């Protein structure tokens with residue numbers, strides 16, 4: 001801010017005076033926000049923190065699970081998009097079987113390679129920070145997120161069929177490797193931009209012994225609504241393969257009808273309903289699909305369909321006409337205009353390749369006065385530091401061209417469309433926040 005604007009006053013006074021200029025108070029005491037044209041807004045270059053994890057450039061948050069956060073990466077050698085699950089060992093210790101589940105998931109994923117099973121690319125340990133990084137193939141969305149984006153919460157039959165066939169392919173591969181997934185559900189089925197389904201989350205999966213003669217299992221820790229009667233009844237020993245067939249049946253039921261075969265207000269009620277075996281198939285479901293669902297949701301696991309029977313079922317074989325429009329991958333909630341879910345590493349790439357103009361920054365620094373206003377979307381605001389060993393770099397470079405909407409406080413209705421711009425430099429500082437409703441750390445603007 002130009003010191004001459006408010007001579008002889010403290011920074012706080014100047015900020016307050018500047019705020020008055022933009023908000024103003026009308027005669028009736030109401031707050032008035034003065035509209036400022038976008039061409040009057042000049043962005044001050046900001047430092048953008050570029051994070052590297054080995055050869056990977058770290059982008060924005062993709063999601064958060066109970067075990068850790070998932071962020072986007074760019075492999076700077078192959079230029080492949082990747083995802084990293086960041087696991088804090090201290091947090092894992094607080095989750096029942098947390099460390100054991102992660103260790104098992106890593107050891108299982110390491111030996112798997114199939115188009116319909118998520119590929120684990122790399123695992124990085126940071127003993128000093130007690131963190132673990134699981135680098136995986138990048139997926140654009142998950143079935144659950146796609147279902148949640150439409151009011152009817154289901155896919156058209158032809159689209160559901162395409163996903164279901166890929167689920168059966170992936171599951172058949174897992175079973176051929178002696179692995180029971182035990183937690184098949186739409187939330188664990190990721191989708192790539194080219195519609196390839198990937199089974200993920202092998203945290204509660206079980207590998208049958210190398211010389212096991214049956215698929216007998218004794219534990220089930222999957223999501224309750226997808227559990228078969230034998231688990232709901234507390235049976236000691238049950239067929240692992242048939243558990244996956246059942247939960248794939250519940251998944252098929254869900255993605256084609258938007259409903260669940262069994263529900264309940266709590267897990268006890270839900271398990272009671274599952275163990276009664278009393279469910280119905282909604283009206284409008286074709287006879288062919290209804291028949292497949294009944295075969296997959298057979299109460300008695302011994303008569304429940306096998307994967308081979310599913311493959312041979314007429315509904316599985318049928319070419320379903322594409323009569324209804326597909327459910328698309330929705331834009332990320334934090335950026336509704338970005339329908340293509342563009343790479344979140346772009347700001348970092350920009351910062352890396354357009355270099356540092358810190359001279360200008362330093363000149364301006366004395367004139368910057370700070371105040372806090374809510375803004376949105378600052379991907380690095382709560383970023384974990386990824387620097388460790390010699391492998392990882394963690395440095396700061398300015399990010400020159402922030403998007404205009406960065407200065408509009410979308411979290412604050414009062415600021416929508418009306419940018420509070422003083423006629424001198426300002427830096428706005430926000431609070432730390434979470435991925436989907438993150439607040440901007442800074443957005444600054446000056447009036448020319």
Ligand SMILES: Nc1ncnc2c1ncn2[C@@H]1O[C@H](COP(=O)(O)OP(=O)(O)OP(=O)(O)O)[C@@H](O)[C@H]1O
Nearest residue numbers: 062063064065066067068070083136137138139201
């Ligand atoms: N490989 C990936 N590519 C893109 N996004 C991913 C990838 N893996 C996970 N995600 C996103 O991150 C979110 C969290 O994933 P994660 O596997 O940690 O947890 P979850 O399966 O949702 O929950 P939980 O671990 O509690 O069962 C997912 O919902 C998904 O949106």
